Amino acid sequence: MERIPILKMGSFLLVTVQVDMHDQLAMNLQSDLTDKIVSAKARGVLIDISALDIVDSFIGRMLGNIASMSRILDAETVVVGMQPAVAITLVELGLALTGVRTALNIEKGMDLLRASIG
Amino acid sequence: MSFAVISVRIQYEHDVVAARQRTRQIAQALGFEPQQQTRLATAVSEIARNTLVYGGGGKVEFLVEGTTSPQLLSIVVSDKGPGIPNLDEILEGRYCSTTGMGLGIVGAQRLMDRFSIDTAAGKGTTVYLGKLLPRRAPLVSAKGVSEMTERLAREKPKDLLAEFREQNQELVRTLDELRRRQDELISLNRELEDTNRGVVALYAELDEKADHLRRADEVKSRFLSNMSHEFRTPLNSICALSRVLQEHTDGPLAPEQEVQVSYIRQSAESLTELVNDLLDLAKVEAGKIVLHPVDFEVNKLFGALRGMLRPLLAGVSVNLVFEEPRSLPLMYTDEGKVSQILRNFISNALKFTEAGEVRVSAQYDDADASVVFRVQDTGIGIAAEYQEIIFQEFTQVDGPIQRKVKGTGLGLPLSKKLAELLGGSVSVESKVGIGSTFSVRVPKVYSLAGHVGLVEPPIQVEPSRLPVLLVEDHDETRLIYQKFLGSSRWQMIGARSVRETENILRNVRPVAIVLDIMLQGEDSWNLLAKLKSNRETSSIPVLVATTADDRGKAMALGADAYAAKPLTAAVLLEQLAAWTGVDLTRTVLLVDDQEVSRYLFKQLFSQRGIRFLEAVHGAEGLRVARQEKPDLIIMDLTMPEMNGFEAIGGLQADTALRHIPVIVATSRTLSAEETSQLAGRVAAVLPKASLSEHGVKRRLRAILTQAGLADLLPDPKTASQTAAE
Numbered sequence: 001m002e003r004i005p006i007l008k009m010g011s012f013l014l015v016t017v018q019v020d021m022h023d024q025l026a027m028n029l030q031s032d033l034t035d036k037i038v039s040a041k042a043r044g045v046l047i048d049i050s051a052l053d054i055v056d057s058f059i060g061r062m063l064g065n066i067a068s069m070s071r072i073l074d075a076e077t078v079v080v081g082m083q084p085a086v087a088i089t090l091v092e093l094g095l096a097l098t099g100v101r102t103a104l105n106i107e108k109g110m111d112l113l114r115a116s117i118g
Numbered sequence: 119m120s121f122a123v124i125s126v127r128i129q130y131e132h133d134v135v136a137a138r139q140r141t142r143q144i145a146q147a148l149g150f151e152p153q154q155q156t157r158l159a160t161a162v163s164e165i166a167r168n169t170l171v172y173g174g175g176g177k178v179e180f181l182v183e184g185t186t187s188p189q190l191l192s193i194v195v196s197d198k199g200p201g202i203p204n205l206d207e208i209l210e211g212r213y214c215s216t217t218g219m220g221l222g223i224v225g226a227q228r229l230m231d232r233f234s235i236d237t238a239a240g241k242g243t244t245v246y247l248g249k250l251l252p253r254r255a256p257l258v259s260a261k262g263v264s265e266m267t268e269r270l271a272r273e274k275p276k277d278l279l280a281e282f283r284e285q286n287q288e289l290v291r292t293l294d295e296l297r298r299r300q301d302e303l304i305s306l307n308r309e310l311e312d313t314n315r316g317v318v319a320l321y322a323e324l325d326e327k328a329d330h331l332r333r334a335d336e337v338k339s340r341f342l343s344n345m346s347h348e349f350r351t352p353l354n355s356i357c358a359l360s361r362v363l364q365e366h367t368d369g370p371l372a373p374e375q376e377v378q379v380s381y382i383r384q385s386a387e388s389l390t391e392l393v394n395d396l397l398d399l400a401k402v403e404a405g406k407i408v409l410h411p412v413d414f415e416v417n418k419l420f421g422a423l424r425g426m427l428r429p430l431l432a433g434v435s436v437n438l439v440f441e442e443p444r445s446l447p448l449m450y451t452d453e454g455k456v457s458q459i460l461r462n463f464i465s466n467a468l469k470f471t472e473a474g475e476v477r478v479s480a481q482y483d484d485a486d487a488s489v490v491f492r493v494q495d496t497g498i499g500i501a502a503e504y505q506e507i508i509f510q511e512f513t514q515v516d517g518p519i520q521r522k523v524k525g526t527g528l529g530l531p532l533s534k535k536l537a538e539l540l541g542g543s544v545s546v547e548s549k550v551g552i553g554s555t556f557s558v559r560v561p562k563v564y565s566l567a568g569h570v571g572l573v574e575p576p577i578q579v580e581p582s583r584l585p586v587l588l589v590e591d592h593d594e595t596r597l598i599y600q601k602f603l604g605s606s607r608w609q610m611i612g613a614r615s616v617r618e619t620e621n622i623l624r625n626v627r628p629v630a631i632v633l634d635i636m637l638q639g640e641d642s643w644n645l646l647a648k649l650k651s652n653r654e655t656s657s658i659p660v661l662v663a664t665t666a667d668d669r670g671k672a673m674a675l676g677a678d679a680y681a682a683k684p685l686t687a688a689v690l691l692e693q694l695a696a697w698t699g700v701d702l703t704r705t706v707l708l709v710d711d712q713e714v715s716r717y718l719f720k721q722l723f724s725q726r727g728i729r730f731l732e733a734v735h736g737a738e739g740l741r742v743a744r745q746e747k748p749d750l751i752i753m754d755l756t757m758p759e760m761n762g763f764e765a766i767g768g769l770q771a772d773t774a775l776r777h778i779p780v781i782v783a784t785s786r787t788l789s790a791e792e793t794s795q796l797a798g799r800v801a802a803v804l805p806k807a808s809l810s811e812h813g814v815k816r817r818l819r820a821i822l823t824q825a826g827l828a829d830l831l832p833d834p835k836t837a838s839q840t841a842a843e
Binding site for chain 1: 131132134135138139142152153155156157159160163164167221222224225226228229
């Protein structure tokens, strides 16, 4: 079974999406990540989508869901590395990704997470 | 004007990913900027997902329309699903999706230059998406499109899932097929088992019948031989008494009485003959007749027959002619039996021939190395239907002449049995009124195993052994030599004749030659001379072993050693050892916890050149055997630590030790189970009680000869007879 690997870095989880995900893979990532947040007692989730050329409404919704769920599980989610073309397309598509915090790159994402956790 | 680029089938989730990746590739190829590529791919992704989720699958087609700049990239996504019931609501953004973001169609519309939907309930949905190519992009021609299509086809993303699915289905089909075949096999098997059970039952029945027959046959033979013996005693008395009467020992007889007594005597004599024939037949059937094969010449046999049969010719107007045999080889078989068969044939021929001649001839048949004897008469002949049964016991053909002459009806069956015993056969050709020809075919050389005429397998010289060429025409003697050499370093290669010897020498160079001088119909003096004068063979040592007492001649012709037959194991082995420098020292391992027993055995082999190893229990015995690889192991059964049975099992399990002959020496009385446990694993079982008996050496010698270790305990009697140079 295909999986997107989830790495643990201290109290953060790092997910680097390297492949163009089909819908089921995106759903798997969503459930894996929530499980992992609980089992690893993670306080923050960093999702790197710099390798993604396309983020359509389904993946966008999945990112939003992850952010909402992890917040309920007491973890912050930061999506980093979104390509400009993707950002533009998302906005044009009408997807605002409200509730999803973003950062330009992993470094900044980390800073953001550390700051928010305190 | 439009050019079709490619189309992508939407069937699984993976296909949605494939469709958007294709879109990106095409957009890139057509010269769209990255931002536009993302837009196009995202729109296609949305619509393709709808096609999969709501339409149950469909396809995405890519076309390039127009021939002037700007051209239009047109993407048609179609399905055969139930259609979109609330398209207006969706397009106005009022619709709230329960599954997606409710953004697919509206969002895609925003991302494209052209967007339209055809949908009808039950007929499916077709979405047209269009995007103008950038102004700076070069014009795309039909050729360009086809090139692009080709390139895209080559880069076709691998749909792993579909491939898996296909392979899976293939697998399922194969499994089904396999299961079907297995079922077939099982039923076939069951059928076979049933048949088999039937066959086994039939076999058992047949076995039982065969056993019955065998027993009945045995009883018959025993009855015949016993009865014949019982008959002979009173018959002999009658003959003797009538002779006494005829000799007038107790006073003269009246003339009439004289005649009566002579009849009594004649009757008794013919009855004796009948009993003798019966006895012979019974002996043959019981396998008790011993053959004494000797070398003889056929013309000498004919001479003897002529003399023997002369009395039968008295008062008969029949000529008995023996044809002078020409170019017949010397025969080696039982002369007496051949003579008996021919006597039978000739006396029969004389009985049934009233006038004319009986002609006896012999001829050599090269094809199967046999001599065919023929007895031809000009008698009454035998009708075809009787030609088979005359060889059966107690049959006589009914007819006026047959009734006139007396006979037991046993002569021909006996001849047949004797001929078979010699490895030959009898046959008859006959025409009524013209005459009969009885033939007997006897192999030139009688052989124990009856394998004369068979093609010998090609000689294989074992690489670890030294070939010794043994020229000896007598099968039994060769067998004895083979036993002598047994498992020694020397491998015996046998030759029966000079020609065979020469053939073998062409392929094999033996380390020594043991040469018999008197061979069938030839002698090997010339061979010896030739061997010794030929530069290639002159260095091979030759041991002349013969009954011909001519040591001087042998040595003069170049023989390296001379020994009178019979050759003993010691002489042969020591001579070979001297020539080939092989160490003859034998090693015997004694495994016994009792020192006395070991001592007794050592005493038995009171001979130089034997090294004794001793072990006090099985485990030690095994260890010593592994180290020393003895030539013989003598094993007690009852020992501490590890008993003899276990030790023998251990020897059997070791491939390096398995071939070593084991003699079990025990004071136990073995149970049937123990005996069968040892059977085939040991050379012999020797009760310890017999060690003190007189004949133990002879018995041990027989065992050792059987095991190919005759030299361990040579026979002192024969050893003194022979000598080697």
